[in-house]
Amino acid sequence: MNDNVKTFLKTAIRHELNLAQxxxxxxxxxxxxxxxxxxxxxxxxxxxxxxxxxEIDQSSQRRLKVLGLRSITPNHIQLFESQLTDxxxxxxxxxxxxxxxxxxxQNEINGKIIELSQNSVTRAMNLLRQSRSQxxxxxxxxxxxxxxxxxxLNSTKA
Numbered sequence: 820m821n822d823n824v825k826t827f828l829k830t831a832i833r834h835e836l837n838l839a840q841x842x843x844x845x846x847x848x849x850x851x852x853x854x855x856x857x858x859x860x861x862x863x864x865x866x867x868x869x870x871x872x873x874e875i876d877q878s879s880q881r882r883l884k885v886l887g888l889r890s891i892t893p894n895h896i897q898l899f900e901s902q903l904t905d906x907x908x909x910x911x912x913x914x915x916x917x918x919x920x921x922x923x924x925q926n927e928i929n930g931k932i933i934e935l936s937q938n939s940v941t942r943a944m945n946l947l948r949q950s951r952s953q954x955x956x957x958x959x960x961x962x963x964x965x966x967x968x969x970x971x972l973n974s975t976k977a
Contacts, residue, residue: 824885825905831882832911835875839918842871846925853932 820828845868852860880890886902888895903909 820902820904825908827885828882828903829908829911831878831885832908832915835878835882836911836915836918838871838875838878839915839922842868842875843918843922843925845871846922846929850925850929850932853929853936856936 845864849861849864849868851857852864883890883895883899886899888898892898900912903912
């Protein structure tokens with residue numbers, strides 16, 4: 820591997836590492852938004868994640884192309900790693916892989932939060948459906964008196 824290729828690869832991997840660190844920060848911010856149920860923040864995070872992931876993909880494609888590899892090539896990562904003979908380049912690559920591993924863990928945490936939130940909404944919806952199906956629903960008057968009556972949540976016809 821000539822020096823120009825090494826220099827290009829170091830620059831590309833450092834750029835991807837910066838992008839991966841930005842992605843990790845976005846995923847950490849996404850976790851906070853998920854915990855607070857901040858919809859606008861989540862939407863903004865998702866838009867930024869899509870941009871970052873697209874940039875990472877484009878940079879990765881350029882990096883592989885320099886070595887004559889394509890991401891659809893079987894074992895393209897192993898083939899790429901086999902060409903990393905420079906120790907500094909190998910360290911940069913290892914840092915990038917570590918950062919992506921952290922992103923994966925954070926993304927799994929966020930996925931679990933989403934799953935738990937969906938389960939909570941499903942349980943609440945089931946409770947509402949059950950309360951609608953009861954014939955003797957308990958209601959309260961304006962003065963706070965309890966009354967038993969039929970299903971009040973049905974729609975009326977005009």
